[in-house]
Amino acid sequence: MSLHKECSHRRGAVLIVALVCMLVMMSIVGGMLQGAILARRQLHEQRDLRQAEAILEAGADRAFLRLEKDPLYAGETMMFSAEEIVGSGRAEVSIEVVPAASDEPKHLRVVVEYPTGQVHSIRKTRRFPVEAKKL
Numbered sequence: 708m709s710l711h712k713e714c715s716h717r718r719g720a721v722l723i724v725a726l727v728c729m730l731v732m733m734s735i736v737g738g739m740l741q742g743a744i745l746a747r748r749q750l751h752e753q754r755d756l757r758q759a760e761a762i763l764e765a766g767a768d769r770a771f772l773r774l775e776k777d778p779l780y781a782g783e784t785m786m787f788s789a790e791e792i793v794g795s796g797r798a799e800v801s802i803e804v805v806p807a808a809s810d811e812p813k814h815l816r817v818v819v820e821y822p823t824g825q826v827h828s829i830r831k832t833r834r835f836p837v838e839a840k841k842l
Contacts, residue, residue, distance in 0.1 A: 752827065755795065759821040759829045762792065766800040766817045767835050774837065780804060782815075789822070796822020804837075813837045
């Protein structure tokens with residue numbers, strides 16, 4: 708009878724050790740999974756930020772070309788689908804030609820939102836002095 712009792716205690720102890728090891732392994736795997744998800748999210752944010760910067764520069768280039776052809780050009784708002792810009796979402800570019808004032812020279816104001824309508828969309832605004840480019 709004592710031999711049976713001793714085996715029963717050993718089985719219980721082995722089961723507890725196995726459950727504790729399993730718990731430790733699950734927490735390690737869970738931490739690794741969280742790290743992978745965070746890294747993926749950061750990678751997507753960096754990609755979207757670079758794409759927004761490229762769209763902003765393209766919008767400014769377009770505005771300078773339009774100003775060369777038409778000095779009365781005042782700006783525009785353009786929408787691009789994901790397929791047009793090879794991105795993960797739509798983009799909106801707003802260009803405004805701000806006339807010279809007493810305290811500041813004429814400049815372009817370019818605003819980009821990419822990808823539009825999403826929780827983590829990026830909105831960038833930049834001013835470009837018109838005199839910096841040859842018109």
